[in-house]
Amino acid sequence: MAENIQLEIVTPEKYVVSEATQIVMAPGTLGEFGVLSGHTPFLTSLQVGKVRYRDTKGDEHLIFVSGGFAEALPDKVTILAESAERLENIDYERAKAAYERAQQRLAGDKEDVDFARARAAMQRALTRMNIVQGGGSTH
Amino acid sequence: MASLKEVKSKINGVKKTKQITKAMNMVAASKLRGAQTAMESFHPYAEKFAEVLGNIAGKAGDEVSPLLIPREEVKNVHIVLLTSDRGLCGGFNTNLIEKAEAFMEEKANAGVNVSFTNFGKKGRDWCRREKLTRVDEYLNVVGAKFGFNTASTSAQKLIDAFLSGEYDEVHVVYSRFMSMASQPPVVQQLLPIPVIESVEGTEEAVEEEKGYLPEHICEPSPDALLNTMLPRNVYVQLYNALLETSTSEHAARMKAMDNATKACDDMIESLTLAYNKARQAAITMELMDIVGGAEALRG
Numbered sequence: 001m002a003e004n005i006q007l008e009i010v011t012p013e014k015y016v017v018s019e020a021t022q023i024v025m026a027p028g029t030l031g032e033f034g035v036l037s038g039h040t041p042f043l044t045s046l047q048v049g050k051v052r053y054r055d056t057k058g059d060e061h062l063i064f065v066s067g068g069f070a071e072a073l074p075d076k077v078t079i080l081a082e083s084a085e086r087l088e089n090i091d092y093e094r095a096k097a098a099y100e101r102a103q104q105r106l107a108g109d110k111e112d113v114d115f116a117r118a119r120a121a122m123q124r125a126l127t128r129m130n131i132v133q134g135g136g137s138t139h
Numbered sequence: 140m141a142s143l144k145e146v147k148s149k150i151n152g153v154k155k156t157k158q159i160t161k162a163m164n165m166v167a168a169s170k171l172r173g174a175q176t177a178m179e180s181f182h183p184y185a186e187k188f189a190e191v192l193g194n195i196a197g198k199a200g201d202e203v204s205p206l207l208i209p210r211e212e213v214k215n216v217h218i219v220l221l222t223s224d225r226g227l228c229g230g231f232n233t234n235l236i237e238k239a240e241a242f243m244e245e246k247a248n249a250g251v252n253v254s255f256t257n258f259g260k261k262g263r264d265w266c267r268r269e270k271l272t273r274v275d276e277y278l279n280v281v282g283a284k285f286g287f288n289t290a291s292t293s294a295q296k297l298i299d300a301f302l303s304g305e306y307d308e309v310h311v312v313y314s315r316f317m318s319m320a321s322q323p324p325v326v327q328q329l330l331p332i333p334v335i336e337s338v339e340g341t342e343e344a345v346e347e348e349k350g351y352l353p354e355h356i357c358e359p360s361p362d363a364l365l366n367t368m369l370p371r372n373v374y375v376q377l378y379n380a381l382l383e384t385s386t387s388e389h390a391a392r393m394k395a396m397d398n399a400t401k402a403c404d405d406m407i408e409s410l411t412l413a414y415n416k417a418r419q420a421a422i423t424m425e426l427m428d429i430v431g432g433a434e435a436l437r438g
């Protein structure tokens with residue numbers, strides 16, 4: 001097995017993850033990418049989606065990220081996200097409520113609706129819900 | 140001479156005040172810890188962000204984003220004034236408002252229109268009194284619990300207004316938390332983003348940059364990356380300003396309340412002295428009466 005690579009997921013409010021991993025998969029804007037130890041220095045923006053990583057014991061973990069940036073260095077991946085949550089910490093009910101709210105806003109024909117924001121909110125909520133559902137079935 | 144009863148009730152009054160100031164001091168102390176923790180948890184993000192941003196800014200073109208380009212003619216300046224919602228924190232709000240006022244006059248003298256976004260009641264009330272143009276107000280943010288989304292939502296509004304040409308410059312007036320003893324008010328330019336901000340100025344960072352800068356692969360292009368990062372930089376700056384102002388507010392209140400508690404102590408001491416004196420005087424008077432009465436009877 002190759003050497004481990006350090007993964008750090010940082011949000012403005014806290015460190016979400018800081019641990020050694022075997023592999024990290026992240027949702028880049030140009031497609032999902034995987035990082036192993038010894039990766040070329042690499043910088044990309046991220047979309048809303050899930051980061052997957054396998055810890056040193058080989059267990060897989062899922063983390064929701066709401067976009068941001070990732071910097072990969074040979075021995076370290078840093079993900080800067082505006083918000084990030086581990087699968088265990090995602091509040092499914094809240095995401096569902098947010099999804100319904102966004103849907104209502106998009107469906108309504110009021111003129112002052114900020115479509116871009118509502119859509120972004122909807123996508124975040126949907127991704128959170130998918131992670132919870134998908135995560136639940138594979139484990 | 141003040142009667143015994145009056146002095147006594149005054150002492151009690153001051154004691155009650157002391158209890159309140161002491162409690163407020165402790166509340167401020169515990170909130171301060173919370174605010175400081177929030178500030179500390181933001182540091183890793185802010186540092187990494189500045190590093191990455193400096194990195195890309197070095198690679199991308201100079202004029203990739205309208206957020207970076209200073210306007211040739213500055214007609215409308217927008218000031219984001221951060222103050223607290225509540226008083227009883229010494230000169231904290233006054234200092235901030237004075238700073239904003241000085242800055243505003245400087246701009247107004249140059250014939251520029253100035254408008255405000257207020258965070259905090261105190262600044263809003265001042266703007267109302269002075270009949271200044273207020274665009275937006277956010278209450279219950281400074282000094283309370285707030286998340287990054289508060290900063291990003293309001294910062295995005297500023298960016299939109301800047302891009303649509305409503306403002307030519309955006310500045311934020313906030314209180315920098317240097318230490319428990321010093322929280323000077325400062326003015327910082329948010330938009331257009333100052334060049335120094337986007338290229339990390341410290342020597343170490345520059346060296347570090349040189350170390351791995353050439354090998355970085357960027358996806359999508361550096362220009363596109365920079366374009367998505369710049370608005371976030373504004374969020375980061377505003378969030379930082381909010382955090383520092385909150386921490387400063389609690390520190391200022393803690394100090395003000397500490398001083399007030401001390402002043403109460405002094406007052407209680409001098410009042411107790413006056414009380415004892417009055418009591419002594421009353422006793423002496425009574426004795427004199429008794430002695431006088433006895434003398435009269437004997438005679």
